[in-house]
Amino acid sequence: MSRTFQLTSRQWLPRAPEEVFAYFSDAFNLENLTPPWLQFRVLTPAPIAMRTGTEIDYRLRLRGLPLQWRSRISDWTPPFRFVDDQITGPYRRWHHVHMFEAQECGTSVIDVVEYASIGGRLAQSLFLRRDLRGIFTYRQQRLADLFGADPDNPPQLSV
Numbered sequence: 001m002s003r004t005f006q007l008t009s010r011q012w013l014p015r016a017p018e019e020v021f022a023y024f025s026d027a028f029n030l031e032n033l034t035p036p037w038l039q040f041r042v043l044t045p046a047p048i049a050m051r052t053g054t055e056i057d058y059r060l061r062l063r064g065l066p067l068q069w070r071s072r073i074s075d076w077t078p079p080f081r082f083v084d085d086q087i088t089g090p091y092r093r094w095h096h097v098h099m100f101e102a103q104e105c106g107t108s109v110i111d112v113v114e115y116a117s118i119g120g121r122l123a124q125s126l127f128l129r130r131d132l133r134g135i136f137t138y139r140q141q142r143l144a145d146l147f148g149a150d151p152d153n154p155p156q157l158s159v
Contacts (some may be wrong), residue, residue, distance in 0.1 A: 001123055002092045002116035002117065002118045003119070003124075003159065004114050005114070005115055005129075005159075006084045006110070006113065007159045008111070009109075009110070009111040009136050009139070009155065009156070009157045010108060010109070010111075010155065010157075011109045011140050011144070011156070012103060012106055012107070012108050012150055012154040012155075013106055013107050013108075013109060013147040013148065014097050014105060014148045014150065015107055016106075016140050017080045017087070017101070017102050019107075020079075020100055020109060020147065021078055021079035024082070024100075025050050025078070026048075027044070027048045027056050028046065028048075030058075032146075033138075033139045033142050033143070034060075034133065034138070034139070035044045035135055035138040038060045038061060040061045041060070042057070043057040043058060043059055043068075044056045044057045050073060050076060051072065051073065052073055052076045053072065053073065054076075055071070055072050055087065056072075057069070058070075058071070058090075062090055063127070068088065068089070069086065069088065070086070070087040071084040071094075072084065072085050072087050078105070079100055079143065080101075083096065083098070084096045084098075089117060090117070091108050091115050091117055092112075093114065093116040094113065094115050094117055095113065096113045096149055097110075097113075098110075098111055101142065109143065113132075115128075115132075129159045132159050133159050136157055137157060140153045
């Protein structure tokens with residue numbers, strides 16, 4: 001069995017949870033939050049009705065290799081949280097919990113990803129940690145560009 005790793009991202013945005021959740025409710029916005037080097041595209045035709053059980057297909061290039069990814073929404077609780085799980089794709093396991101917590105004058109966006117890969121610890125140390133840090137740092141910057149940020153409360157990321 002592969003070892004499971006965890007990524008945690010926390011970012012405060014100066015907007016209401018309903019507004020931030022609405023942005024994440026459009027699966028096509030994931031293209032805007034993903035670094036260009038991944039050439040990430042949503043393949044499922046629009047509109048995508050987001051709810052528990054919805055499946056979404058994506059295409060991306062990871063380290064030059066073309067990949068297909070299918071995820072399923074396993075929990076949909078607007079405007080507080082949703083969970084997507086990889087059905088098929090590059091990981092042995094990908095369980096991504098998205099949480100939106102109301103804070104004073106804004107929202108904390110919290111991502112917790114549990115993942116496992118074919119290469120286990122070796123893949124984690126050689127490239128997964130670095131790749132995921134780059135992907136989520138890019139995502140945090142895009143969210144700050146879209147919604148605003150507080151320089152006294154920078155995003156946090158651990159991989």
